[in-house]
Structures are given as C-alpha cells and as structure tokens.
Amino acid sequence: MHARSAAPSRDPGLPDARGPRAEPPWSAHAALIEASRCLYCFNAPCSRACPAGVDVAEFIRSIRTGALRSAARLVLSANALGETCGCVCPTEMLCVGECVLGAIDGQQPIAIGRLQRFALHWARSRRLRLFEAAPPSGKQIALIGAGPASLACAHELVRLGHQPVLLECAESPGGLNRTAIAPHKMDTDLPLAEAEWLVGFGAQVRYGVRVGVDVPFAELERDYDAIFIGVGLGPDRKLGVPREEAEGVMGAIELLHRIKSGDFVRPPAWERVLVVGGGNSAIDAARTLKEIGTPEVILVYRRNEEQMKGYPHEWLAAKMAGVTASFLTQPVEVLAKEGRARGLRCIRMTLGDADESGRLRPVPVPESESELAGDAVVVAIGQADPQELLPGLPEDIRIAGGRIVVSPETGVTSRPDYFAGGDCTNGGAEVVNAAAEGLRAARAIDHYLSGKGN
Numbered sequence: 515m516h517a518r519s520a521a522p523s524r525d526p527g528l529p530d531a532r533g534p535r536a537e538p539p540w541s542a543h544a545a546l547i548e549a550s551r552c553l554y555c556f557n558a559p560c561s562r563a564c565p566a567g568v569d570v571a572e573f574i575r576s577i578r579t580g581a582l583r584s585a586a587r588l589v590l591s592a593n594a595l596g597e598t599c600g601c602v603c604p605t606e607m608l609c610v611g612e613c614v615l616g617a618i619d620g621q622q623p624i625a626i627g628r629l630q631r632f633a634l635h636w637a638r639s640r641r642l643r644l645f646e647a648a649p650p651s652g653k654q655i656a657l658i659g660a661g662p663a664s665l666a667c668a669h670e671l672v673r674l675g676h677q678p679v680l681l682e683c684a685e686s687p688g689g690l691n692r693t694a695i696a697p698h699k700m701d702t703d704l705p706l707a708e709a710e711w712l713v714g715f716g717a718q719v720r721y722g723v724r725v726g727v728d729v730p731f732a733e734l735e736r737d738y739d740a741i742f743i744g745v746g747l748g749p750d751r752k753l754g755v756p757r758e759e760a761e762g763v764m765g766a767i768e769l770l771h772r773i774k775s776g777d778f779v780r781p782p783a784w785e786r787v788l789v790v791g792g793g794n795s796a797i798d799a800a801r802t803l804k805e806i807g808t809p810e811v812i813l814v815y816r817r818n819e820e821q822m823k824g825y826p827h828e829w830l831a832a833k834m835a836g837v838t839a840s841f842l843t844q845p846v847e848v849l850a851k852e853g854r855a856r857g858l859r860c861i862r863m864t865l866g867d868a869d870e871s872g873r874l875r876p877v878p879v880p881e882s883e884s885e886l887a888g889d890a891v892v893v894a895i896g897q898a899d900p901q902e903l904l905p906g907l908p909e910d911i912r913i914a915g916g917r918i919v920v921s922p923e924t925g926v927t928s929r930p931d932y933f934a935g936g937d938c939t940n941g942g943a944e945v946v947n948a949a950a951e952g953l954r955a956a957r958a959i960d961h962y963l964s965g966k967g968n
C-alpha cells in the first residue's frame with residue numbers, strides 16, 4: 515500500500531489546539547455590510563437547504579435594518595442552537611451552498627453562518643429573553659441527555675408552558691457539540707454558554723445522572739408526563755482487530771475531547787499518526803493532529819478518495835494542512851512492541867459492486883497484506899449504537915439498524931409517551947439536524963399532552 519508523501523505542516527510550531535480557536539463573532543459594522551449584499555430572495559433556496567428551515571432572508575433583512583432582536587428571535591424560533599450552528603454547520607453543503615450569489619461570476623455567497631452567529635451572540639451576550647412562555651401547563655417532561663437535541667426540545671417545551679427536566683450523565687451540558695467539534699471550528703466555551711442561556715429560560719437540569727443506571731425507566735414513567743430520548747450515539751466504535759488495546763490506540767472522539775479539555779499534550783514520540791476512517795470525524799481528527807504539531811498524519815481508508823463520506827471541502831482543508839492518505843487500505847491487526855502501537859498490518863482493497871448505500875463495496879485483495887508504520891493509531895469508524903447507552907430501555911421501544919425508530923414528522927417512538935431525536939434516531943448527522951428534531955418532538959409532545967393524540 516502506498517501513502518502519498520507528507521506535505522510540510524502548516525504550523526509545526528503550534529503547541530496544542532485548545533480553544534478559543536474559532537474566529538470571533540463579527541462586529542455590527544461587518545455584519546451590516548454583509549447583510550446589505552443579500553438579495554432577500556423570495557422562497558429562498560438557502561432556507562430550503564437548512565434542515566431547521568431558518569428564515570435566512572428575513573433574519574438577514576432584520577440585521578440590515580438594525581432590528582437585531584427580531585433577527586435573533588427569527589433564528590431561535592427555528593434553531594435554538596443557532597449560535598453554535600453559525601460556527602459548526604457545514605454551510606457549504608447547506609444554506610451557503612444554495613446561495614444564488616454563489617452562482618454569479620465575481621460574487622461570493624452570503625456568509626450566512628457568520629451572520630447567524632452575530633445575531634445570536636448579540637442577544638445572548640445581553641442575556642435577552644426573546645420569548646414569553648405560555649401559561650404553565652403543570653406537565654413535566656423528562657429529557658434524557660443535555661446535548662443539542664434535548665436542549666432544543668427543552669427550549670421549545672418552555673415556550674409552550676411545560677416544565678422540562680434534563681437528566682445528563684456528564685457534569686456539563688452540550689453533548690458532542692461541546693466535546694467533539696474540532697477546535698478549529700469552535701472552542702468549548704461557546705456551546706457551554708449557549709446551553710446555559712437556553713436552560714436559563716426555565717428548564718431544570720440534573721447532572722451526573724445516567725438514566726437506566728441511576729434512575730430506572732419505570733421511575734421516569736411514574737414521575738413525568740412524557741419522556742424525550744436525546745442520548746446521541748455511544749463511544750467510539752472499535753476496529754475489532756488484535757492488539758487494539760495497545761498504548762497509543764484511541765478513538766477520534768476521545769482524542770478530540772481530550773485535546774479540547776486541555777487534557778492532552780502530543781507525546782514527542784508521535785511523529786507519524788495513522789487515522790483510520792474516511793468520514794468527517796476522521797478528517798477532523800487528522801486535521802487537528804496536524805494542528806497540534808504532528809509531523810505526519812496519514813488517513814487509512816478502505817475505499818478510494820471519490821467514495822469518502824467526509825465532505826470534500828473538509829478533506830481539501832485537511833490536505834492543505836498536510837494530511838495524506840493511504841486509500842484502499844483496511845487494517846487487520848494493530849502492530850505493537852512492548853504494549854505500544856507501532857503501526858498497522860493492513861490488507862489492500864479493491865472496489866466491487868455498489869452496496870445498499872450506493873457506494874462501491876470494498877473487497878479484500880488476497881495475499882496483499884503489508885505493514886504501515888505509525889507511532890499511534892486513531893480510530894474514527896463511527897460510534898456505538900444508542901441502546902448501549904440505555905440499559906433497561908423498555909423493550910416495546912423499537913430499535914432498528916442501530917437507531918431508535920421514530921415517526922419523522924413527530925419524533926414519537928413505538929410508544930406514545932416516548933419521543934426521541936438527534937443522533938440516536940438519525941444515526942449521526944449534524945447539530946442543526948439534532949436541533950430541528952428536538953424542536954419537532956417538543957411540538958409533538960405538546961400535542962400529545964393536550965390530549966389530541968399523535
């Protein structure tokens with residue numbers, strides 16, 4: 515197998531990738547200039563491309579006219595996580611990718627994410643309360659997890675007059691939005707501040723509570739009027755090959771979390787790191803490794819470049835940072851010496867017929883094993899199924915293909931009193947999807963509680 519030669523690191527002197535790394539929010543002046551370029555399209559394609567359906571043209575028009583409260587309210591009514599989404603949404607694939615200005619020669623598309631972040635930052639930094647809650651209904655809803663899906667659901671439940679109670683096993687809110695987003699996109703402070711602002715509107719939170727372990731489901735059913743599951747997916751999935759427990763082998767989410775929390779300094783011996791996977795998490799981990807000064811980072815992927823699941827613009831940025839790749843390469847064993855990883859034994863792959871997802875299936879080439887040297891191995895091949903996070907989940911809640919099955923319109927599960935949304939139902943998407951699904955479920959819970967059925 516072949517790894518393309520390493521380009522020089524963009525910034526080899528950088529000691530670590532701890533925040534704050536994301537660019538600061540725009541000034542009012544910069545936002546006004548950008549908002550003035552918008553064509554305020556009718557039935558705007560950018561809004562149609564947003565999974566949360568944010569009314570982009572209208573909130574940008576509000577910025578243009580100085581109505582910042584109205585701009586923030588417009589975003590928040592569709593996406594409670596609007597401020598962090600302004601930093602982390604893959605806008606090139608969503609709203610910005612559809613901006614009509616981008617199709618006109620010599621024009622740049624509108625920087626929708628940055629304008630959205632500006633509007634929400636303006637409101638949050640003033641601790642504004644943008645909505646009046648409906649009169650109290652007396653209904654309490656348990657939300658399992660305090661990640662984006664539950665936060666968005668809780669925000670809408672408060673607006674509708676209900677009392678959400680978030681039960682979170684970690685000690686802070688935000689889920690993966692706080693722990694796993696690559697440091698070059700966002701630090702950990704912003705999602706924490708956003709979550710605390712949202713919770714401050716009237717939700718209750720209990721941290722350090724693992725539902726299914728510390729609190730049984732029967733107790734939730736007894737004490738609450740409805741239950742929302744927003745647990746995301748489980749920890750990093752393992753390769754399942756010999757010697758994976760060797761020192762220097764870790765998952766991408768674990769690595770990113772440790773870097774972001776300041777709990778990780780690149781060992782000097784990490785001269786060459788192998789990152790296994792071809793999705794966005796693999797690309798984020800590889801680029802972050804370059805940013806903390808790793809001289810050589812090689813993506814090890816079993817398909818070819820065209821079949822990568824990661825976004826092309828993210829992969830291009832990683833390549834520009836110096837990440838290289840060994841395509842059509844599948845690890846079959848971790849190589850270790852005295853308990854420490856020293857590389858991977860891999861088998862060469864070729865591409866066969868299309869699989870269920872439409873991508874070409876990787877097929878091993880017989881007798882093609884070879885060794886790929888590396889001082890550490892980062893595994894980014896997905897996350898464990900959500901049921902691993904929920905011991906004792908009632909059996910009549912349907913799970914299929916590693917996802918909790920819900921109605922896409924309402925988020926209701928196979929039981930009328932249980933709702934779900936976010937990664938645990940969509941199999942792992944973006945923060946904006948989790949926020950949209952949380953909001954949708956809140957409205958369906960309201961409908962259920964008002965006795966109108968589902």
Ligand SMILES: Cc1cc2nc3c(=O)[nH]c(=O)nc-3n(C[C@H](O)[C@H](O)[C@H](O)COP(=O)(O)OP(=O)(O)OC[C@H]3O[C@@H](n4cnc5c(N)ncnc54)[C@H](O)[C@@H]3O)c2cc1C
Nearest residue numbers: 659661662663683689690725745746936937943944945948
């Ligand atoms: C490496 C990586 C990079 C990413 N980068 C981006 C990006 O750049 N842009 C983007 O938009 N999205 C990105 N995402 C995806 C995004 O982070 C998720 O889609 C989003 O966080 C999902 O929200 P959620 O609320 O469904 O789940 P999560 O964020 O996973 O939150 C679930 C919460 O539930 C808690 N929990 C779990 N089990 C229990 C239990 N039994 N009891 C109590 N609490 C429990 C967890 O502690 C967690 O806080 C990335 C994901 C990964 C893994």
Ligand code: SF4
Nearest residue numbers: 564568603608609627
């Ligand atoms: S939420 Fe994300 S996708 Fe939607 S308009 Fe805002 S930045 Fe674009």
